[in-house]
Amino acid sequence: MTEYAISTKNLSVAYSDKPVIWKLDIGVETGSRTAIVGPNGAGKSTLIKAIMKLVKPVSGESAVLGSTHKSALKEVAYVPQKGEVNWDFPATVFDVVLMGRYVHKGLFKRPNKKDKKIALDALETMKMSQFKDRQISELSGGQRQRVFLARAIAHDANIYIMDEPLQGIDITTEKLIIDTMKKLQAEGKTFLVVHHNLNTVPDYFNRVIILNKEIIAAGPVEDVWTEDNINAAYYEKSDESWIS
Amino acid sequence: MIEVFAVLLVTALATSLLGVFLVLKGQAMTTDAISHTILLGIVLAFFITADLRSPLLIIGAAVIGLITVYLIELVTSSGMMKQDAAVGIVFTALFAGAVILVSRYADDVHLDIDVVLMGQVLFAPLNRVDILGVSLPYALVQLTVILIINILFILMFYKELKVTSFDPVYAAAAGISTTLIYYLLMTLVSVTAVTAFDAVGSILVISFFVTPAITAYLVTKRLSHMIWLTLLTAAFNSLAGCTFGYFTDISISGSVASVSLLTFLAVFFCNKNGWIRKTLKSRRMLRKI
Numbered sequence: 001m002t003e004y005a006i007s008t009k010n011l012s013v014a015y016s017d018k019p020v021i022w023k024l025d026i027g028v029e030t031g032s033r034t035a036i037v038g039p040n041g042a043g044k045s046t047l048i049k050a051i052m053k054l055v056k057p058v059s060g061e062s063a064v065l066g067s068t069h070k071s072a073l074k075e076v077a078y079v080p081q082k083g084e085v086n087w088d089f090p091a092t093v094f095d096v097v098l099m100g101r102y103v104h105k106g107l108f109k110r111p112n113k114k115d116k117k118i119a120l121d122a123l124e125t126m127k128m129s130q131f132k133d134r135q136i137s138e139l140s141g142g143q144r145q146r147v148f149l150a151r152a153i154a155h156d157a158n159i160y161i162m163d164e165p166l167q168g169i170d171i172t173t174e175k176l177i178i179d180t181m182k183k184l185q186a187e188g189k190t191f192l193v194v195h196h197n198l199n200t201v202p203d204y205f206n207r208v209i210i211l212n213k214e215i216i217a218a219g220p221v222e223d224v225w226t227e228d229n230i231n232a233a234y235y236e237k238s239d240e241s242w243i244s
Numbered sequence: 245m246i247e248v249f250a251v252l253l254v255t256a257l258a259t260s261l262l263g264v265f266l267v268l269k270g271q272a273m274t275t276d277a278i279s280h281t282i283l284l285g286i287v288l289a290f291f292i293t294a295d296l297r298s299p300l301l302i303i304g305a306a307v308i309g310l311i312t313v314y315l316i317e318l319v320t321s322s323g324m325m326k327q328d329a330a331v332g333i334v335f336t337a338l339f340a341g342a343v344i345l346v347s348r349y350a351d352d353v354h355l356d357i358d359v360v361l362m363g364q365v366l367f368a369p370l371n372r373v374d375i376l377g378v379s380l381p382y383a384l385v386q387l388t389v390i391l392i393i394n395i396l397f398i399l400m401f402y403k404e405l406k407v408t409s410f411d412p413v414y415a416a417a418a419g420i421s422t423t424l425i426y427y428l429l430m431t432l433v434s435v436t437a438v439t440a441f442d443a444v445g446s447i448l449v450i451s452f453f454v455t456p457a458i459t460a461y462l463v464t465k466r467l468s469h470m471i472w473l474t475l476l477t478a479a480f481n482s483l484a485g486c487t488f489g490y491f492t493d494i495s496i497s498g499s500v501a502s503v504s505l506l507t508f509l510a511v512f513f514c515n516k517n518g519w520i521r522k523t524l525k526s527r528r529m530l531r532k533i
Contacts, residue, residue: 016323052417070419078417085411089268090461090470099407103418108400135465155418 005190010060038211077152079162100154122153142173258391259452260478277335284342309434383443448497455504
């Protein structure tokens with residue numbers, strides 16, 4: 001049996017009295033590029049927030065590399081949605097990427113030369129070296145996403161969880177992100193990505209989780225990426241009797 | 245005069261240093277709340293010790309400061325109102341409680357609401373203490389200690405403060421306790437505020453917390469630069485305000501707070517991406533089309 005990079009068991013999350021995700025059993029295979037797709041309000045972001053232990057589930061649990069403990073999350077580089085941070089913050093591109101190294105630094109320890117080198121290399125990978133001293137408020141949407149991904153690369157994790165990394169970016173950046181993802185996957189890294197463009201799913205990912213509060217289908221793209229499954233998630237009103 | 249200025253300067257540095265992170269976290273109004281609600285902590289602690297110089301007063305203030313922050317978080321996280329409304333409710337309720345207690349039970353002691361609000365930094369040198377045989381204003385000694393603690397705090401938790409202010413979600417995911425850092429910061433804010441407002445009054449304390457940091461925020465690109473410029477601005481405001489107040493014989497606290505506003509406005513209008521330049525640019529552009 002494959003050991004899962006990320007797994008959930010009976011995971012449910014609710015905001016006050018409204019369930020957002022319901023009894024999810026998920027296994028994200030190590031070394032896969034897994035997409036999470038589903039309509040608005042399907043609970044995609046909530047699912048990854050629950051995996052990152054940023055929201056508390058009402059039932060069930062999630063595990064990273066088999067461990068439900070919080071410390072296992074150090075193996076995960078999380079790329080939040082662009083809109084979740086204050087882009088007017090007084091920091092340069094390099095400052096933000098260097099934050100990716102903080103996870104490896106204990107209390108009272110500052111990033112050293114080696115950390116700075118790793119951050120510079122990550123910037124190079126995302127082709128952002130020339131902007132390293134630019135203030136982050138002066139970046140375009142695509143550049144901001146590259147900075148986030150560079151930070152995740154600097155983190156040097158085994159698992160990447162990304163929330164809509166391709167939302168509102170230019171085509172060059174999209175291609176760069178996908179190429180980087182494929183390159184890192186070849187090195188054995190795992191990707192779990194919230195994705196919104198249905199057309200590109202088969203090109204960009206090898207596994208997919210189709211979600212609409214519950215799991216509609218999950219597995220290799222060639223098996224589960226069917227019209228029936230997509231329609232079931234997007235167009236048919238799911239049975240909401242259990243919401244009451 | 246030199247001692248008055250020394251007290252002002254140390255107060256300005258101690259408060260504005262923390263102010264940098266309050267401004268970045270969008271917590272400027274929380275400072276306003278804390279600077280008022282700590283009065284309740286002082287009053288309650290005073291009822292226990294009956295000594296206005298007891299260290300218990302500072303502890304009481306710090307506890308109420310934390311309770312203020314906690315209550316604001318609690319009301320906000322209920323999802324029923326936004327943070328600004330929560331600040332408004334918690335702050336006024338606790339402050340009103342303090343005012344009632346003072347007016348009902350502590351009328352005869354030196355817990356004068358006017359002094360609390362306006363401060364009277366000119367009196368600070370009257371209250372003295374001997375350190376190694378040198379007679380120094382008590383407030384100066386107290387605030388120097390606080391300033392050192394604040395500097396140590398920023399130095400020790402610099403990267404945690406930076407990442408939790410910029411991207412709390414990522415920080416939490418990276419295993420950095422956003423909550424712990426936040427409450428540590430707010431404890432220091434409470435302790436600093438209570439010590440500072442005894443010397444300069446709560447209006448100037450709020451001004452010190454917010455104005456230098458927001459002035460520096462307008463023109464800096466890096467956090468370290470913002471911190472240095474904040475301290476420089478705070479020092480300049482104290483010096484200019486103190487001098488102006490002294491020679492025109494007006495309230496020194498009021499004078500410093502006003503000068504702080506003028507400094508902010510000057511930077512706001514005149515910096516290279518400031519209001520004047522932006523307006524001129526957009527006019528020029530509009531004329532072209």
